[in-house]
Amino acid sequence: xxxxxxxxxxxxxxxxxxxxxxxxxxxxxxxxxxxxxxxxxxxxxxxxxxxxxxxxxxxxxxxxxxxxxxxxxxxxxxxxxx
Numbered sequence: 001x002x003x004x005x006x007x008x009x010x011x012x013x014x015x016x017x018x019x020x021x022x023x024x025x026x027x028x029x030x031x032x033x034x035x036x037x038x039x040x041x042x043x044x045x046x047x048x049x050x051x052x053x054x055x056x057x058x059x060x061x062x063x064x065x066x067x068x069x070x071x072x073x074x075x076x077x078x079x080x081x082x
Contacts, residue, residue: 014027023050025053
């Protein structure tokens with residue numbers, strides 16, 4: 001069960017990283033399930049823009065092979081189809 005607040009899982013909030021100075025933006029890290037049955041997840045690290053985050057585009061960088069891209073394509077098709 002996710003503890004969700006303000007639209008994101010509370011446990012994914014990164015307060016600080018080792019050696020990182022105090023920052024003025026929010027950052028998150030966690031896993032997104034892409035195949036629960038097979039136990040496959042993608043790790044993500046998200047850094048919010050420090051100014052006007054709601055107006056700026058989102059950049060997504062993923063590494064992986066064909067299986068990863070097929071999972072992403074399926075996810076996009078399902079989300080877009082609603």
